[in-house]
Amino acid sequence: MKNKINTLISTICDKAITASRELALLDTRQKNKILHAMADGIEAHAARILTANRKDVLEATSAGLAEPMVKRLELNTSKIKAMAAGLRSVAALKDPVGRELRKWKRPNGLVIVKKSVPIGVICVIFESRPNVAADSAGLCFKSGNAVILRGGKEALRSNAEIIQAMLSYGIRQGLPKYALQLIRTADRAAISELVQMQGKIDLVMPRGGEALIRAVAENAKVPVIKHYKGVCHIFVDKSAKTDQAIEIIINAKCQSPAVCNSVEKVLIHRDLAKRFIPALYSRLDKLGVELRGDAASRKIEPGIKKASKEDWDMEYLDLTLTIGVVDSPEQAVAHINLHGSHHSDAIISENKASQKLFLAQVDSAVVYVNSSTRFTDGGEFGMGAEIGISTDKLHARGPMGLEELTTYKYLVQGKGQVRR
Amino acid sequence: MKNKINTLISTICDKAITASRELALLDTRQKNKILHAMADGIEAHAARILTANRKDVLEATSAGLAEPMVKRLELNTSKIKAMAAGLRSVAALKDPVGRELRKWKRPNGLVIVKKSVPIGVICVIFESRPNVAADSAGLCFKSGNAVILRGGKEALRSNAEIIQAMLSYGIRQGLPKYALQLIRTADRAAISELVQMQGKIDLVMPRGGEALIRAVAENAKVPVIKHYKGVCHIFVDKSAKTDQAIEIIINAKCQSPAVCNSVEKVLIHRDLAKRFIPALYSRLDKLGVELRGDAASRKIEPGIKKASKEDWDMEYLDLTLTIGVVDSPEQAVAHINLHGSHHSDAIISENKASQKLFLAQVDSAVVYVNSSTRFTDGGEFGMGAEIGISTDKLHARGPMGLEELTTYKYLVQGKGQVRR
Numbered sequence: 001m002k003n004k005i006n007t008l009i010s011t012i013c014d015k016a017i018t019a020s021r022e023l024a025l026l027d028t029r030q031k032n033k034i035l036h037a038m039a040d041g042i043e044a045h046a047a048r049i050l051t052a053n054r055k056d057v058l059e060a061t062s063a064g065l066a067e068p069m070v071k072r073l074e075l076n077t078s079k080i081k082a083m084a085a086g087l088r089s090v091a092a093l094k095d096p097v098g099r100e101l102r103k104w105k106r107p108n109g110l111v112i113v114k115k116s117v118p119i120g121v122i123c124v125i126f127e128s129r130p131n132v133a134a135d136s137a138g139l140c141f142k143s144g145n146a147v148i149l150r151g152g153k154e155a156l157r158s159n160a161e162i163i164q165a166m167l168s169y170g171i172r173q174g175l176p177k178y179a180l181q182l183i184r185t186a187d188r189a190a191i192s193e194l195v196q197m198q199g200k201i202d203l204v205m206p207r208g209g210e211a212l213i214r215a216v217a218e219n220a221k222v223p224v225i226k227h228y229k230g231v232c233h234i235f236v237d238k239s240a241k242t243d244q245a246i247e248i249i250i251n252a253k254c255q256s257p258a259v260c261n262s263v264e265k266v267l268i269h270r271d272l273a274k275r276f277i278p279a280l281y282s283r284l285d286k287l288g289v290e291l292r293g294d295a296a297s298r299k300i301e302p303g304i305k306k307a308s309k310e311d312w313d314m315e316y317l318d319l320t321l322t323i324g325v326v327d328s329p330e331q332a333v334a335h336i337n338l339h340g341s342h343h344s345d346a347i348i349s350e351n352k353a354s355q356k357l358f359l360a361q362v363d364s365a366v367v368y369v370n371s372s373t374r375f376t377d378g379g380e381f382g383m384g385a386e387i388g389i390s391t392d393k394l395h396a397r398g399p400m401g402l403e404e405l406t407t408y409k410y411l412v413q414g415k416g417q418v419r420r
Numbered sequence: 421m422k423n424k425i426n427t428l429i430s431t432i433c434d435k436a437i438t439a440s441r442e443l444a445l446l447d448t449r450q451k452n453k454i455l456h457a458m459a460d461g462i463e464a465h466a467a468r469i470l471t472a473n474r475k476d477v478l479e480a481t482s483a484g485l486a487e488p489m490v491k492r493l494e495l496n497t498s499k500i501k502a503m504a505a506g507l508r509s510v511a512a513l514k515d516p517v518g519r520e521l522r523k524w525k526r527p528n529g530l531v532i533v534k535k536s537v538p539i540g541v542i543c544v545i546f547e548s549r550p551n552v553a554a555d556s557a558g559l560c561f562k563s564g565n566a567v568i569l570r571g572g573k574e575a576l577r578s579n580a581e582i583i584q585a586m587l588s589y590g591i592r593q594g595l596p597k598y599a600l601q602l603i604r605t606a607d608r609a610a611i612s613e614l615v616q617m618q619g620k621i622d623l624v625m626p627r628g629g630e631a632l633i634r635a636v637a638e639n640a641k642v643p644v645i646k647h648y649k650g651v652c653h654i655f656v657d658k659s660a661k662t663d664q665a666i667e668i669i670i671n672a673k674c675q676s677p678a679v680c681n682s683v684e685k686v687l688i689h690r691d692l693a694k695r696f697i698p699a700l701y702s703r704l705d706k707l708g709v710e711l712r713g714d715a716a717s718r719k720i721e722p723g724i725k726k727a728s729k730e731d732w733d734m735e736y737l738d739l740t741l742t743i744g745v746v747d748s749p750e751q752a753v754a755h756i757n758l759h760g761s762h763h764s765d766a767i768i769s770e771n772k773a774s775q776k777l778f779l780a781q782v783d784s785a786v787v788y789v790n791s792s793t794r795f796t797d798g799g800e801f802g803m804g805a806e807i808g809i810s811t812d813k814l815h816a817r818g819p820m821g822l823e824e825l826t827t828y829k830y831l832v833q834g835k836g837q838v839r840r
Contacts, residue, residue: 021757024781106802110791119813120783202813218641223814244836251838337441359831361444363540371530371834380839381830382526393539393622393827394643395815407813410801411779414791416664418671419800 013200015178035091041169052157118144127208143405153186227391230260237349296325365398433620435598455511461589472577538564547628563825573606650680657769716745785818
């Protein structure tokens with residue numbers, strides 16, 4: 001079985017490599033035409049996609065899949081329209097390939113151009129939401145990469161119809177046949193094979209829960225860009241405008257609690273704590289947020305539950321928030337660098353020196369001053385679309401848009417130069 | 421033993437993380453002062469370094485280490501001066517940290533700055549040449565990274581004295597105590613521990629032969645940037661200026677055969693082969709280059725030895741060259757993408773369309789037109805210094821200078837913005 005899967009994946013990769021060479025020959029106009037065709041394809045195949053999706057949902061429900069997972073799996077007409085619209089908006093984005101990143105001439109006359117090029121073959125491993133198939137395929141295609149998709153087995157029929165719709169309409173407009181490929185086996189061994197395809201897959205991007213991401217990253221021989229979780233912090237400095245701080249915390253916690261850029265921990269400067277914590281507690285309590293805290297905060301507001309040691313590192317993804325009291329911005333920074341997930345962290349402060357210290361020393365992808373952490377998002381950053389958020393430091397950090405799906409190469413033009 | 425080494429490496433990593441936070445606080449002037457102090461330290465400790473090196477060389481010789489390895493291990497006064505001069509030249513380079521890579525304002529008033537920052541903790545694993553210790557330490561330090569060095573066990577005494585000299589002089593000028601650390605155990609288990617330090621080491625760079633690099637990359641859980649080998653190609657198109665092509669091939673093969681950017685394979689357009697191959701053979705034969713070739717080339721010039729199947733993928737690093745005849749630039753490109761190492765490849769051609777095709781489709785870090793492949797080098801590119809050459813595609817590709825030793829983060833300045 002192992003050998004059969006290995007052969008299957010290896011063949012898929014070889015086809016993807018061939019497709020990636022063909023993709024390199026498409027110009028922006030051709031790519032955009034194909035993206036529009038793929039969007040048309042999804043709309044034209046809407047009925048088929050919905051039928052397949054209903055089968056997936058029925059099977060998942062009878063197999064006892066958890067309610068929120070089933071919800072994420074479920075498609076409807078408006079979700080299908082959104083997928084098509086997403087592809088059209090990717091067509092409208094600037095082509096990230098072929099940008100001249102730098103050009104210079106050496107004293108010996110060599111002209112060196114550093115030019116953006118596709119990465120090559122990208123594998124996206126995702127969970128229940130079938131729209132990730134269309135989104136990822138669109139972004140990888142626009143950036144000139146061949147993509148291999150591996151979705152959750154519960155969404156196999158839905159994903160297959162979506163990709164089939166994109167392919168059948170795309171190929172008529174010149175899409176290379178193997179530019180989008182879906183792994184159609186439900187066997188989990190496929191994932192282990194995919195992440196071992198050194199030299200065949202250039203990048204693996206897991207999109208899903210922490211368990212999936214760890215499973216991918218820990219077995220990978222191929223480069224992986226990922227974020228494990230978002231344990232985002234807000235530090236309320238002593239000079240903070242307290243009303244502003246409360247509004248920001250409420251927004252960062254409550255507007256969409258289940259996403260990675262929602263806040264999970266609030267640290268409060270000791271000089272402000274007595275005044276601030278009761279006000280924060282009363283607002284959050286009304287909104288149904290469960291507050292957990294350290295001894296200092298609980299002494300001020302006994303309604304706060306006791307935080308365990310584990311609370312400080314946990315990503316709740318629900319209406320729970322842990323708060324603590326710190327003595328200084330320095331202590332806040334040290335706490336965040338130790339317990340945070342290097343995702344998004346904010347300082348609320350009117351003090352320029354504290355702001356500067358926080359921005360310089362918090363080792364996270366995005367560091368905010370006087371703003372909600374919820375803005376860490378490709379759309380909110382103006383990238384137009386994102387394929388994910390990286391808490392890694394190499395290649396891409398923070399929201400990853402089209403540019404982050406490219407690499408570069410050096411083109412050197414000479415007139416017979418040799419090295420002396 | 422395993423646990424002891426694990427504890428040792430883990431402690432070294434924790435100290436490096438602390439040092440990396442301190443490094444972030446140094447400004448350019450301070451860093452340059454420290455680099456000059458480290459250079460002074462190496463010169464002041466020259467006698468000690470040479471004494472240590474003599475012991476290393478004696479032991480290596482009596483242990484039967486191969487002659488070229490011993491040569492690489494051996495230091496002398498001029499090599500020590502060159503190390504110090506290298507550090508001073510790194511001081512003269514532009515600080516890669518704190519560059520504003522992009523700045524923009526969102527419609528909601530948020531101001532986003534994408535700023536270059538150090539990667540954090542970098543581990544350099546290298547072989548016999550002790551000057552790599554000083555070079556790597558200097559480049560990592562200038563780019564604000566803490567560095568953990570693991571040299572060859574045959575150079576342990578030399579490396580220890582070099583690092584000691586840099587530290588003792590550097591610390592007096594404000595170098596954080598654990599910014600440079602050398603692994604002092606000869607136990608090979610240290611390498612396996614280092615490459616498993618996820619979350620503690622941000623990047624591992626192996627510098628050495630293919631065996632070392634494979635050993636590092638195949639066990640790594642930590643990101644690795646590497647190049648396995650340089651199987652560089654030159655394709656001589658039918659429109660090539662033949663004299664120019666011969667001079668370029670001679671330079672790329674003979675000027676320094678043992679380096680990764682020397683040429684190993686030459687492909688010749690069939691229309692040119694009859695005229696070109698005898699001329700090339702006669703020049704290279706006089707220079708002591710052994711030519712191996714395919715049937716077509718051997719039919720033209722019987723002095724050419726028969727190339728085996730393996731020859732097409734081999735990095736010789738000596739005066740051996742394999743040549744073959746191809747029908748078109750397309751065939752040359754396909755061959756190079758299959759057999760090359762994605763390092764440096766050149767086309768010699770006066771035809772614009774062939775040049776364009778070759779530049780666009782050869783999937784290598786550096787692609788040349790009418791030039792020797794020997795220019796793939798940080799110095800030759802004008803980067804001032806290089807820590808290595810990457811044949812990977814993520815983060816850094818081609819020669820890696822100071823800028824490639826940084827990552828970025830987003831700094832977002834708000835005035836109370838919340839997400840709607």
